[in-house]
Amino acid sequence: MSKLTPVQQKFILHWGEMGLKWGINRTVAQIHALLFISPKPLNAEQICDLLDVARSNVSTSLRELQNWKIVKVVHTMGDRRDHFESMKDAWEMFRVVLDERKMREIDPTVAMLRDCVAETEKPGAKDEYTRERLASLRDFFVTMSGWYDQVDQLPTSGIIKFVKMGDKLRKLFGGG
Amino acid sequence: MSKLTPVQQKFILHWGEMGLKWGINRTVAQIHALLFISPKPLNAEQICDLLDVARSNVSTSLRELQNWKIVKVVHTMGDRRDHFESMKDAWEMFRVVLDERKMREIDPTVAMLRDCVAETEKPGAKDEYTRERLASLRDFFVTMSGWYDQVDQLPTSGIIKFVKMGDKLRKLFGGG
DNA sequence: CTGGTATTTCAGTTTTAACAGAAACTACGA
DNA sequence: TCGTAGTTTCTGTTAAAACTGAAATACCAG
Numbered sequence: 001m002s003k004l005t006p007v008q009q010k011f012i013l014h015w016g017e018m019g020l021k022w023g024i025n026r027t028v029a030q031i032h033a034l035l036f037i038s039p040k041p042l043n044a045e046q047i048c049d050l051l052d053v054a055r056s057n058v059s060t061s062l063r064e065l066q067n068w069k070i071v072k073v074v075h076t077m078g079d080r081r082d083h084f085e086s087m088k089d090a091w092e093m094f095r096v097v098l099d100e101r102k103m104r105e106i107d108p109t110v111a112m113l114r115d116c117v118a119e120t121e122k123p124g125a126k127d128e129y130t131r132e133r134l135a136s137l138r139d140f141f142v143t144m145s146g147w148y149d150q151v152d153q154l155p156t157s158g159i160i161k162f163v164k165m166g167d168k169l170r171k172l173f174g175g176g
Numbered sequence: 177m178s179k180l181t182p183v184q185q186k187f188i189l190h191w192g193e194m195g196l197k198w199g200i201n202r203t204v205a206q207i208h209a210l211l212f213i214s215p216k217p218l219n220a221e222q223i224c225d226l227l228d229v230a231r232s233n234v235s236t237s238l239r240e241l242q243n244w245k246i247v248k249v250v251h252t253m254g255d256r257r258d259h260f261e262s263m264k265d266a267w268e269m270f271r272v273v274l275d276e277r278k279m280r281e282i283d284p285t286v287a288m289l290r291d292c293v294a295e296t297e298k299p300g301a302k303d304e305y306t307r308e309r310l311a312s313l314r315d316f317f318v319t320m321s322g323w324y325d326q327v328d329q330l331p332t333s334g335i336i337k338f339v340k341m342g343d344k345l346r347k348l349f350g351g352g
Numbered sequence: 353c354t355g356g357t358a359t360t361t362c363a364g365t366t367t368t369a370a371c372a373g374a375a376a377c378t379a380c381g382a
Numbered sequence: 383t384c385g386t387a388g389t390t391t392c393t394g395t396t397a398a399a400a401c402t403g404a405a406a407t408a409c410c411a412g
Contacts, residue, residue, distance in 0.1 A: 090316035140266035173334035
């Protein structure tokens with residue numbers, strides 16, 4: 001890690017902790033941070049070297065990042081080794097991560113809530129109140145998902161415009 | 177846990193796993209789930225009993241939930257024991273959680289990115305590319321934070337309206 | 353004060369996730 | 383089809399987080 005500048009170290013360490021708080025393995029997040037600030041794609045060996053983690057650990061972490069779709073393999077002429085590069089556009093990157101989390105976590109949660117509500121609707125069910133609460137939670141997720149699907153279809157430039165419209169929101173929706 | 181209906185168990189277990197994936201302790205999330213579907217506030221003893229976790233564990237988890245501001249203590253006449261209840265409105269609840277995460281995680285990240293960028297601007301700094309990347313990441317977070325602050329000021333009813341406007345988004349921002 | 357009840361803190365244990373190193377596998381050129 | 387460079391998988395170890403039970407503390411009523 002001492003082969004990196006102090007600023008690079010600071011960023012990578014912070015990003016690692018950040019990942020942890022959002023349920024991402026620390027090393028995975030660190031490797032992502034490293035690739036994010038690397039001007040050129042790096043191979044696994046270089047990553048080991050820069051972050052002092054075992055080869056195997058780098059290997060699994062890279063696979064993880066590829067599963068998240070924010071890191072891709074690149075090949076260069078005359079070098080058999082895989083090189084890895086991160087997406088560089090933050091807007092795209094977060095969109096991709098949100099897509100993935102929605103698919104992995106939100107959609108199954110909605111399904112679970114539907115199941116639960118359905119079960120409590122069977123005759124003789126003892127959990128009135130539970131049904132009511134879970135139904136409201138389901139509605140929340142469904143509404144949010146629908147909204148996200150819409151936003152997700154916008155081109156990045158559209159999202160940026162939309163996010164920057166800022167104070168117009170108050171005028172349009174501030175009245176409750 | 178067997179004192180709960182199957183549906184309740186299913187929900188609580190799922191919510192626990194969900195929490196885990198988002199960096200929340202499993203038991204903390206389970207207790208939250210339990211309180212969320214409980215028609216009445218529960219005391220610590222009852223929670224131990226329903227979820228089979230140690231008294232002390234319940235105690236710290238409840239404190240955690242109070243720190244997140246989604247669980248509150250309630251007192252009832254003629255009972256010295258603390259009773260706990262969860263927020264019940266999903267919209268409010270998620271707003272509160274996002275507020276907290278922004279404060280705990282996003283704001284410090286922006287500060288860190290500012291620091292890093294400032295350092296790389298010092299004369300003789302060796303990390304041109306790093307500066308460029310971190311500056312763009314900082315801009316992303318700043319823009320998103322600003323937007324969130326706006327949304328956050330809307331009353332819940334305004335947020336719901338806003339989220340439900342759905343397909344109008346395409347027309348307004350779809351052109352890039 | 354004193355005794356009883358409720359809650360929190362803390363030290364030690366258990367459980368889970370992360371990790372390293374070795375072995376296995378893969379792809380490819382000679 | 384052998385050798386080599388590269389990558390992944392697997393197994394045992396280590397480190398971190400979660401958890402328990404006991405002890406300490408707080409709170410209140412008499």
